[in-house]
Amino acid sequence: MTFKNTREFAQQLDQQDELKHYRDEFIFPQHNEKNVIYFTGNSLGLQPKIAKTYVDEVMNDWANLAVEGHFYAEKPWWDYHERFAEPLSKIVGAKPAEITVMNTLTVNLHLLMVSFYRPTKTRYKIICEEKAFPSDQYMFQSQVEHHGYDSKDTIIEIKRRDGEHNIRLEDILSKIEEIGDELALVLFGGVNYYTGQVFDMKTITEAGHKVGAIVGFDLAHAAGNIELHLHDWNIDFAAWCSYKYMNSGPGNASGCFIHEKHHNSNLPRFAGWWGNIKENRFKMEQKFNPIIGADGWQISNLPILSLAPYLASVEMFAKVGMPKLIKKRNQITAYLEFILHEIDNEIEGTEFEIITPGNQDERACQLSVFLHGQGRSLFDYLIKNGVITDWREPNVIRLAPVPFYTSYEDMYNFGQILKEGIQSLNN
Template identity: 80%
Template sequence: MTYKNTREFAQQLDSEDQLKHYREEFLFPQVNGKQVIYFTGNSLGLQPKRAKKYVDEVMNDWANLAVEGHFYAEKPWWDYQERFAKPLSKIVGALPAEVTVMNTLTVNLHLMMVSFYRPTAKRYKIICESKAFPSDQYMIQSQVHFHGLDPKEAIVEIERRPGEHNIRLEDVLAKINAIGDELALVLIGGVNYYTGQVFDMKTITKAGHDAGAYVGWDLAHAAGNIKLELHDWDVDFAAWCSYKYMNSGPGNASGLFVHEKHHHNPDLPRFAGWWGHNKERRFKMEPKFDPVHGAEGWQISNLPILSLAPYLASVDMFDEIGMDKLIEKRDKITAYLEFILHEIDKEVASTFEIITPENKEERASQLSVFLHGEGRSLFDYLMKNGVITDWREPNVIRLAPVPLYCSFEDMYEFGQILKKGITG
C-alpha cells in the first residue's frame, strides 16, 4: 500500500478498519480538553469501559452474598479463574489446562524458577538477554544467589554487536551451543521492552532443548501483542503481566503457562499451597499436597477476585476479536506510524533512528525511536500537547500504536504535533 501523510488518507484507513468500533470501548485521559493520543499501552493499557461492570458484579455479590459468593455468585469465586483457561489459551497458543492466572509476573517467574532451575555441579548456567528488564535481572540474580552460585559465573548474557541495537538470532544460537551441557535454563523476554524486538521463540526453544536445558519466556510485552504458539513450540513455561496490552489495570494479576508434558511429573519440585491442591478434596484439609493436574497445580493462594474481574473483561474482548484480526491491524497501523515518522524526519531535516527491527516478523506494536539531536524537552512538549508516550534514557521514545484503541488519524496527528515540537 502507498501511504499518504494527510488527514484525509488517515481517516480513509480508519473508515476501512474492521476494529474501529472497539476504540469506543475504552476510556481516554484528556489533556487541554482533548482526548489524548495514547502510545503507552506497552506500559499500562487503557481502561475498558466494560471492566467496571465486571468489578461491580463482584462487589454486588460480595454485598449481597458475603462468603456465599464463593459458590452462589453469578460467576462463583470458587472457580473464577477457570473462566480464563479457554480464552487465554487462544491468546498464547496453549491447551486450556496449560494456562492459569495468579500472583504477579515476577512472583510467577520466581515460582517457575523453583521448578525449572535445578542447577547441578555441571549444568548450572542461565542464558538471558543483555539489558533485560531490570525485574528479570534481579529475579535471576537472586535465584542464582539462593543456590549458592556466583552470578558472574552462572548468568550468561547475550550481547548486541557493537553499533547494533538488536540481538541477532545467530548469536543466541551460537551462545547456546557454546555453553552446551553446562546450560540449565534459557530465560529471555519474548519481546524486548526497550527496542521492541520480537525473538524467534520457536527456534530458540528448540536450540535450548537440544542442549538439554529448560526454556522459559517472559511474555510481558508479548501476550496480547504477538502470535504465540507456546504448546507447539514446546516451551517449558512462560509468564506474563496482564496490564499492558491486555488492559487489566495497574499491577494486576499475571498469566502462567506450563507445558502439559510437566503436569504429571512427580519429581518436578514446586512451592505448594492449598489452592493448587486437588480441587475436589481441597476443603478436606488433608496434610499431603496432591496437586491439580495442569498449570493450576502451581497456584498457591486463593485468587484475588476483584483483581481478576477487569482482566476477565479484557480477555472476553480479546476472545470476541481473535488475535489474527488484532495482528492484521497491528501490522498496518505500525507501518503507517513508521511512514509518518520518516515523512516528518524529512520535513524537519532531523535524524530519527527507529531502533526497532524493520522486519515485521521481528516487531509488533512498538516503535522505539532514537531522537538524535533532540532531548527531554521534546518528550515534555509531546506530553503537554496530548501525546502520552514513554521516555527512556538517553533519548529514546517508545511508541505503541495498540490496535484495540489507536486510530490511523492518531498517527497523522502525532506527526503534526511532533513536527511543531521540533521546529518550534
C-alpha cells in the same frame, strides 16, 4: 499499500478499519476536552469501559452474599480463574489445561524457577538477553545466589554487536551451543521491552532443548501483542503480566503457561491449598495433592477483584481474535513508521533512528526511536500537547500504537504535533 501523510488518508484508513468501533469501548485521558494520543499500552493499557461492570458485579456479590459468594455468586469465586483458561489459551497458543492466572509476573517467574531452574554442579548456567527488564535481571541474580552460585559466572547475557541495536538470532544460537552441557536454563523476554525486538522463540527453544536445557519466556510485552504458539513450540514455561496489552489495570494478575509434558512430573514446587485438587480442597488434608495441569502451581485463593477487569478484557480478545488484532497492528505500526520518516525528511537537521527491527516478523506494536539532536524537552512537549508516550534514557521514546484503541488519525496528528514541537524547540 502506498501511504500518504494527510488527514484525509488517515481518516480513510480508519473508515476501512474493521476494529474501529472498539476504540469507543475504552476510556481515554483527556487533554483540552479531547482524547489524548495514547502510545503507552506497552506499559499500561487503557481501561475498557466494561471493566467497571465486572468489578461492580463482584462488589455486589460480596455485599449481598458475603462468604457465600465463593459458591453462589453469578460467577462463583472458587472457580473464577477457570474462566480464563479457554480464552487465554487461544491468545498464547496453548491448551486450556496449560494456563492459569495467579500472583503477579515476577512472583510467578520466581515460583516457576523453583520448578524449572534445578542447577547441578556441572549444569547451572542461565542464558538471557542483554538489557532484559530490571525485574528479570534481579530475579536471575537472586535465584542463582540462592542456589549458592556467583551470578557473574552463572548468568550469560547475549549482547548486541558493536554498532547494532538488536540481538542477532545466530548469536543466541551459537552461545547456547557453546555453553552446551553447562546450560540449565534459557529465559528470554518474548519481546525486548527497550527495542521492541521480537525473538524467534520456536528456534531458541529448539536450540535450548538440543543441549538439554529448559527454556522459558517472560511474555510481558508479547502476550496480547504477537502471535504465540507456546504449546506447539514446546516451550517449557512462560509467564506474563496482564496490564499492558491486555488492559487489566495497574499491577494486575499474571498469567502462566506450563507445558503439559510437565503436568505429571515430579518437579518440585512451592505448594498451597489452591493448587490442591478441587474435590479434596475443603477437606483440609495434610498432604498436598496437586491438580494435574497449570492450576496445580497455584498457591493461594485468587484476588477476585483484580481478576474481574482482566476477565472483562480477555473476553474482548475472545470476541475479536488475535488474527484481526495482528493484522491491524502490522498496518498501523507501518503507518506510524511512515509518518516518522516523513517528519524526519521535512525538518532539516533532524534524524529519527528507529531501533526496532524493520522486518515485520521481528517487531510488533512498539517502535523505539532515537531522537538524535533532540532531548527530554521534546518528550515534555509531546506530553504537554496531549501525546502520552514513554521516555527511556538516553534519548529514546517508545511508541506503541495498540490496535484495540489507537486510530490512524492519531498517527497523523502525532506527526503534526511532533513536527511543531521540533520547530518550536529549535527556534
